[in-house]
Amino acid sequence: MTHWVKVAPLNEIPALGARIVRSKGIEIGVFRLEDDRIFAINNQCPHKGGPLSEGIVYGDKIACPMHSWKISLIDGKAEEPDVGQTACFNTKVENGFVYLELKDPELKDLEL
Amino acid sequence: MKLVVVGNGMAGMRTVEELLKIAPELYDITVFGDEPYPNYNRIMLSPVLANEQTVDDIILNTREWYAEHNITLYTNARINKIDRKNRVVYTEDGTSAEYDRLLLATGSKPFMLPIPGKDLEGVIGYRDIKDTNEMIATAKTHKHAVVIGGGLLGLEAANGLKIQGMEVTVVHKNEWLLEKQLDKTAGKMLQKNLEAKGLNFLLQKNTELLIGDTPDANGKCRVKTARFTDGLEIAADLVVMAIGIRPNFALAESAGIYCNKGIVVNDTMQTYDPRIYAVGECVAHRGISYGLVAPLFEMAKVCATHLANFGIGLYKGSVTSTKLKVTGIDLFSAGDFTGDSDTEEIVLHDAVGGIYKKLVIKNDKIIGGVLYGDTTDGSWYFQMLRDGKAIHEIRDHLMFGQDSLGNTGHQGQNKAAAMNNEMEVCGCNGVCKGTIVKAIQDQGLFTIDDVKKQTKAGSSCGSCVGLVEQILASTLGGGYAPPSTSKAICGCSDKNHEEVRAEIRAHKYLNIPDAMKGMAWRTPNGCATCRPALNYYLLSSWPHEAVDDPQSRFINERVHANIQKDGTFSVIPRMYGGVTTPDQLRKIADVADKYAVPMVKVTGGQRIDLLGVKKEDLMGMWKDLDMPSGYAYAKGIRTVKTCVGSEFCRFGTQNSTQMGIDIEKAFDHMWAPHKVKFAVSGCPRNCAESGIKDVGIIGVDSGWEIYVGGNGGIKTEAAQFLCKVKGHDEVLEYSGAFIQIYREEARYLDRTVHWIERVGLEYVKQRILEDSEGRKAAYERLLFALQGVVDPWAERVNNRDKHKEFETISV
Numbered sequence: 001m002t003h004w005v006k007v008a009p010l011n012e013i014p015a016l017g018a019r020i021v022r023s024k025g026i027e028i029g030v031f032r033l034e035d036d037r038i039f040a041i042n043n044q045c046p047h048k049g050g051p052l053s054e055g056i057v058y059g060d061k062i063a064c065p066m067h068s069w070k071i072s073l074i075d076g077k078a079e080e081p082d083v084g085q086t087a088c089f090n091t092k093v094e095n096g097f098v099y100l101e102l103k104d105p106e107l108k109d110l111e112l
Numbered sequence: 113m114k115l116v117v118v119g120n121g122m123a124g125m126r127t128v129e130e131l132l133k134i135a136p137e138l139y140d141i142t143v144f145g146d147e148p149y150p151n152y153n154r155i156m157l158s159p160v161l162a163n164e165q166t167v168d169d170i171i172l173n174t175r176e177w178y179a180e181h182n183i184t185l186y187t188n189a190r191i192n193k194i195d196r197k198n199r200v201v202y203t204e205d206g207t208s209a210e211y212d213r214l215l216l217a218t219g220s221k222p223f224m225l226p227i228p229g230k231d232l233e234g235v236i237g238y239r240d241i242k243d244t245n246e247m248i249a250t251a252k253t254h255k256h257a258v259v260i261g262g263g264l265l266g267l268e269a270a271n272g273l274k275i276q277g278m279e280v281t282v283v284h285k286n287e288w289l290l291e292k293q294l295d296k297t298a299g300k301m302l303q304k305n306l307e308a309k310g311l312n313f314l315l316q317k318n319t320e321l322l323i324g325d326t327p328d329a330n331g332k333c334r335v336k337t338a339r340f341t342d343g344l345e346i347a348a349d350l351v352v353m354a355i356g357i358r359p360n361f362a363l364a365e366s367a368g369i370y371c372n373k374g375i376v377v378n379d380t381m382q383t384y385d386p387r388i389y390a391v392g393e394c395v396a397h398r399g400i401s402y403g404l405v406a407p408l409f410e411m412a413k414v415c416a417t418h419l420a421n422f423g424i425g426l427y428k429g430s431v432t433s434t435k436l437k438v439t440g441i442d443l444f445s446a447g448d449f450t451g452d453s454d455t456e457e458i459v460l461h462d463a464v465g466g467i468y469k470k471l472v473i474k475n476d477k478i479i480g481g482v483l484y485g486d487t488t489d490g491s492w493y494f495q496m497l498r499d500g501k502a503i504h505e506i507r508d509h510l511m512f513g514q515d516s517l518g519n520t521g522h523q524g525q526n527k528a529a530a531m532n533n534e535m536e537v538c539g540c541n542g543v544c545k546g547t548i549v550k551a552i553q554d555q556g557l558f559t560i561d562d563v564k565k566q567t568k569a570g571s572s573c574g575s576c577v578g579l580v581e582q583i584l585a586s587t588l589g590g591g592y593a594p595p596s597t598s599k600a601i602c603g604c605s606d607k608n609h610e611e612v613r614a615e616i617r618a619h620k621y622l623n624i625p626d627a628m629k630g631m632a633w634r635t636p637n638g639c640a641t642c643r644p645a646l647n648y649y650l651l652s653s654w655p656h657e658a659v660d661d662p663q664s665r666f667i668n669e670r671v672h673a674n675i676q677k678d679g680t681f682s683v684i685p686r687m688y689g690g691v692t693t694p695d696q697l698r699k700i701a702d703v704a705d706k707y708a709v710p711m712v713k714v715t716g717g718q719r720i721d722l723l724g725v726k727k728e729d730l731m732g733m734w735k736d737l738d739m740p741s742g743y744a745y746a747k748g749i750r751t752v753k754t755c756v757g758s759e760f761c762r763f764g765t766q767n768s769t770q771m772g773i774d775i776e777k778a779f780d781h782m783w784a785p786h787k788v789k790f791a792v793s794g795c796p797r798n799c800a801e802s803g804i805k806d807v808g809i810i811g812v813d814s815g816w817e818i819y820v821g822g823n824g825g826i827k828t829e830a831a832q833f834l835c836k837v838k839g840h841d842e843v844l845e846y847s848g849a850f851i852q853i854y855r856e857e858a859r860y861l862d863r864t865v866h867w868i869e870r871v872g873l874e875y876v877k878q879r880i881l882e883d884s885e886g887r888k889a890a891y892e893r894l895l896f897a898l899q900g901v902v903d904p905w906a907e908r909v910n911n912r913d914k915h916k917e918f919e920t921i922s923v
């Protein structure tokens with residue numbers, strides 16, 4: 001089952017920054033790029049689970065706050081030579097609000 | 113556009129790699145190489161010959177790599193004509209390719225002595241895989257090898273042939289080996305060591321001719337004997353000529369491109385035909401042709417920026433250094449190691465221990481040197497040489513090397529040579545020496561950055577970078593050039609820290625977007641390396657005017673707490689001078705209870721740490737604590753440690769506790785290039801450990817001594833004496849001025865010790881002690897910058913709705 005959930009007004013997510021969204025035991029990082037594009041990924045670094053939402057956003061990447069792996073916000077993949085990937089979620093912005101698409105089976109896989 | 117590359121070797125392909133990094137879409141690229149292989153690491157031919165590597169190991173770019181990058185590769189394809197008018201190149205068999213830009217990277221050819229017999233079977237140069245294979249094959253069937261030339265290449269060939277099982281004689285016309293790299297003493301030491309490995313030497317001999325055997329069935333004649341001008345004859349089934357190389361510019365010359373002992377290029381690597389560029393051993397740049405990879409890589413970088421139409425970057429020539437890649441032999445040389453009447457020498461010679469070091473010094477700078485037996489400090493000397501660093505302050509211990517004492521986290525090792533392959537080099541990421549060597553060899557790594565990226569060694573706390581550098585230097589030989597310290601701030605710009613700061617001042621940039629635009633940053637919003645640095649430079653250059661950008665700060669500074677491994681945070685309130693009260697302690701205890709803090713710990717900085725706090729609890733906790741932030745997370749003022757001092761201690765001469773409190777209050781909220789720690793002790797017993805702090809103050813009967821540039825972290829450094837002052841206000845003024853000049857001039861992420869290492873203590877003394885007006889002004893600037901700054905915790909507590917990022921959204 002898929003559903004879109006309302007997260008927050010766009011202006012409550014800092015540009016080149018992120019907010020943490022918690023849903024049923026999992027944490028999702030919702031990121032805003034300089035050009036207001038919004039991306040959402042599982043808030044766990046593929047390296048050692050660092051909270052990606054706390055990193056530095058640049059271009060369309062996030063530098064993990066723990067050991068500086070660079071993770072693509074577009075596909076959740078770690079930049080070479082590191083390997084690993086974190087799950088991504090669809091997002092949209094409507095009337096100034098950010099929405100996140102949650103799919104139940106996907107969330108099940110990620111539950112802690 | 114179409115780019116054609118002639119020469120599929122190290123310089124050409126490095127240029128293509130650099131180009132792909134910065135302009136991946138600009139060209140359709142076609143590469144012609146007359147060898148049957150894709151690009152390989154030529155310098156690793158010596159380890160191949162010495163049975164340490166295989167040909168497969170040394171391929172740098174596989175055929176798949178070319179395909180992945182849409183590069184058309186022709187191997188076994190020799191270009192023999194360039195039609196510049198129609199912009200087409202042709203191979204011998206008629207294949208052609210059109211170009212908009214042409215890159216010539218045809219390398220060089222071994223120079224063959226023009227003596228009778230040079231064309232006999234078994235007489236070869238040492239340049240490529242074919243030559244290497246021929247040597248390995250010959251060793252299986254023949255006995256006697258003669259290597260003509262006792263230079264780097266010749267000795268590496270001789271060593272390899274010996275390992276392949278041949279009897280090897282090295283013939284050299286000079287009085288000692290490697291005369292271009294070593295002085296006589298070191299050259300003789302080397303000869304002795306190589307003789308011990310079983311090599312024979314004939315010095316001061318000129319080869320007159322090579323005599324052949326009776327022709328075989330195909331009428332081919334193999335070399336049998338070598339004769340010298342003094343009449344001596346020796347058996348020779350294989351003769352390797354390694355007496356030098358000649359730039360390979362015949363193709364360019366035949367196309368009418370101006371050549372003079374090489375393809376002549378300007379500082380942008382452009383030939384006299386503006387559509388044609390050249391890099392590598394085939395060029396003559398300012399009259400010099402280089403035969404080592406480090407300069408070729410510098411050329412490649414510059415050339416790529418011009419091919420990419422960026423129009424930046426100039427190649428201005430290189431100083432090179434050399435190392436012989438013969439396992440078990442350690443030698444290093446760089447620059448002018450002979451000297452003349454205007455130079456001085458420092459020599460250390462331990463004949464029994466097999467160690468020889470010589471540095472040549474001119475006008476207080478190292479201009480060259482030779483190290484034999486112990487090359488640990490080669491890169492360090494070489495870096496000082498390249499940076500033109502003044503040495504008078506370290507002259508006394510220069511010969512004893514870069515004091516690596518106290519460098520922790522890798523079994524106390526500081527000499528890579530003494531380590532075996534299983535020993536750990538990088539204590540943070542668990543990387544062993546063997547892993548690093550293998551990565552350098554197999555993946556063709558050439559710089560510290562490459563090694564950091566591929567192996568993670570040295571990428572965390574950095575304390576092992578020196579070891580990694582030694583491993584790199586000994587694995588690559590002369591192929592390694594230590595980076596100059598004035599390097600670009602990061603990959604987003606070519607400007608170094610000093611240039612960035614100067615432009616921020618000159619153009620009065622007040623925010624990051626303007627600064628990036630004004631300085632033509634390559635990336636839309638920088639990266640995690642440059643943004644924090646820019647943010648600091650803006651704030652420190654234009655206090656109260658520049659806009660702080662929290663998103664360009666590391667998480668700790670963004671939320672004013674240290675992030676922990678599990679994503680929780682720690683809260684360390686200020687306790688000025690390490691002094692607390694029962695009231696404060698009660699408050700801390702209550703807060704710890706209320707928020708179920710998992711651990712309460714006394715820190716190494718004389719205060720209390722509440723560890724494991726959830727991000728969403730930070731605000732509430734700060735409110736309940738009602739204490740100022742301890743900035744334990746900041747590149748800024750951390751702690752001022754104190755001892756009990758004259759108020760209580762029977763030895764105390766000064767009230768160090770109060771002094772510490774006053775300093776911590778005066779400089780509270782101060783940002784800096786890195787963290788800044790003070791300590792104040794009441795007497796020379798120094799219970800506050802003032803000797804390892806950025807600023808250490810020691811009370812003595814007649815006043816206060818001020819020490820600067822100490823560091824108790826990764827590399828323990830004792831603070832150096834700056835001056836002695838009489839009163840309390842002077843302590844604040846002198847130490848404040850010192851810190852302000854550090855804030856204005858050090859590079860971001862330099863601790864005070866690193867900054868002083870670069871500018872010299874003399875410079876600091878001149879600014880603080882001799883220039884009293886300047887000192888006062890600097891102190892005033894610091895006070896101005898700190899005027900009216902509010903505590904960040906209180907600010908957030910009072911403006912909760914402006915700081916939504918502390919709240920988690922639940923859905």
Ligand code: SRM
Pocket residue numbers: 674675676677682684713714715716717718719721744750751787789804805822823824825826827863
């Ligand atoms: C809390 C504390 C350890 C303790 O429990 O005692 C500590 C904890 C950390 N130190 Fe430290 N250092 C602490 C005192 C020290 C000291 C001792 C001192 O200050 O007297 C030193 C050596 C003195 C010095 O700095 O010269 C010290 C040298 C370092 C270094 C190496 C700095 C260097 O230039 O070599 C780092 C790494 C860095 O800053 O890049 C570091 C980094 C860290 C970090 C922030 C690691 C990080 O980046 O996350 C640690 C945070 C742990 C956490 O999970 O919260 N810590 N650290 C101490 C806090 C003192 C305070 O009250 O503020």
Ligand SMILES: Cc1cc2nc3c(=O)[nH]c(=O)nc-3n(C[C@H](O)[C@H](O)[C@H](O)COP(=O)(O)OP(=O)(O)OC[C@H]3O[C@@H](n4cnc5c(N)ncnc54)[C@H](O)[C@@H]3O)c2cc1C
Pocket residue numbers: 118119120121122123124144145146147154155156157158189190191192217218219220238239240265268360363391392393394402403404405406408437588589590591592
């Ligand atoms: C055994 C050995 C050990 C070495 N050790 C070291 C060391 O320790 N440290 C160090 O710094 N340097 C070392 N060098 C030198 C280093 O390898 C060279 O400086 C470097 O390879 C030169 O790069 P290049 O691209 O200019 O030339 P090359 O790498 O020689 O590339 C030129 C290529 O162009 C091809 N070519 C030429 N003409 C044509 C044409 N008309 N058409 C098509 N293709 C053509 C050649 O066949 C060759 O493949 C060593 C060299 C050798 C041989």
Ligand code: SF4
Pocket residue numbers: none
């Ligand atoms: S507190 Fe300091 S020494 Fe201890 S693990 Fe962390 S960084 Fe290392």
Ligand code: FES
Pocket residue numbers: 045046047048049050064065066067068069
């Ligand atoms: S947890 Fe993200 S880099 Fe280590």
